[in-house]
Amino acid sequence: MSNDLTVLQATTSAMAQAMDVDPSVLVLGEDVGTAGGIFRATQGLQQRFGANRVIDTPLDEKGIAAHAIGMALYGLRPIVEIQFSGFIHDAFEQLMFCGAKYRWITGGEYTCPMVVRAPSFGGIKGGFWHSQSPESYFIHGGGMKVVVPSTPQDAYSLLLAAIVDPDPVLVLEAVPLYRTMSGPVVEDGVPGRIGEAEVVRSGTDVTIVTYGPPRHLAVRAAEEMAASDGYSIEVIDLRSLVPWDRETVSASVRRTGRLVVLHEAAQTLGFGAELAAAVQEHDFGYLHCPVQRVSGHDLPYGFSTGDEYYRPSIERVRAAVRRAMEFEF
Incomplete structure (x- = not known):
């Protein structure tokens, strides 16, 4: 219930x-x-x-x-x-x-x-x-x-x-x-599992790994690009950053061969950098392109009216997906 x-x-x-x-x-x-x-x-x-x-x-x-x-x-x-x-x-x-x-x-x-x-x-x-x-x-x-x-x-x-x-x-x-x-x-009093990601949307072309509010931006971009570009985009919500679900991310990247990391924090030393490094270390042979990052900017958050400039936008997510899909060695 x-x-x-x-x-x-x-x-x-x-x-x-x-x-x-x-x-x-x-x-x-x-x-x-x-x-x-x-x-x-x-x-x-x-x-x-x-x-x-x-x-x-x-x-x-x-x-x-x-x-x-x-x-x-x-x-x-x-x-x-x-x-x-x-x-x-x-x-x-x-x-x-x-x-x-x-x-x-x-x-x-x-x-x-x-x-x-x-x-x-x-x-x-x-x-x-x-x-x-x-x-x-x-x-x-x-x-x-x-x-x-x-x-x-x-x-x-x-x-x-x-x-x-x-x-x-x-x-x-x-x-x-x-x-x-x-x-x-479901208010059953049962605790969740810390360290377990959720595959929010299944896909075969690109993996987007995210957490927090950008989860919903990623799903929106995936649905729109499926209709406009025919891309099959998998969206993973980490839910837990310490510990994080390396197995789920790795399995997805090994299927799709492409990874976009998405978060609202600044890019430099943001958690996306750890995700990118871990995938490069463990799944490099499966990648078809460099890992793409979409994040906030390396500067203080804007005053009052800066939300739309600082936070990742759907346009930036779409651009990252296209860079991943169109990359050629």
Whole structure:
């Protein structure tokens, strides 16, 4: 039995169900209690579970992260809300040099089961501080799992998976999809699988690997180019960046021989660079052309009206596919 939910409603449902089942799960962050969070993702949770489990904090990302780490080390399962991922950098030291390292520095004696929910990505004309794609910072540091849901079902299932995981998990939530995307969600309380990609659309000519909001851009481009150019384009939504599903990507590239990587973050040292390098290393003999990258630009996100210039466009995706299809050695 499924219910039609928005991405935001699915996020709220996952937290509510986890808190209902496990009294060690709690939420803390700026305005998460009385106001229900800046996007109202936690609306109603404080009234249902009490102020001791849905905790309003000062405007202090570093302090929020530090307190959550302490709670996790003492047996709780905190869910931290960072209002926008553009403000997460103040907490970077606590998250990456403390929370993400306890399993390793204690030889597995201690773990740090905490979730950091970080609303991310452009598309709401939020300008520089409210449109970030910070995944590479946390991927490179080690010890932090990173998931990026882009559908209501994934928002629900991956958040549940993050909550029960024994290690820190960063959930990059797609702000532009919170209320604009809805779909069926099976609210069965069953966590998803971190590290498992989804083949959203099957194809034989080109593989597009993506995550987050560009998933929907890739599907649109694939459908339009199938009609206009006759190209058969496979679209893979990674859903999880640490760990990422190398097997699914490799199998697809070995079938199609062409790869386009698509993400909203800047190109240099973006996650697409790791995908391109891994495919070159493991699947080079199957490639018919160089790996194509479509990304944001290597500069700060535009102020307020820059969304349409910074974010990948369908025209850029089409151009990358054509470069891959028309390449000649």
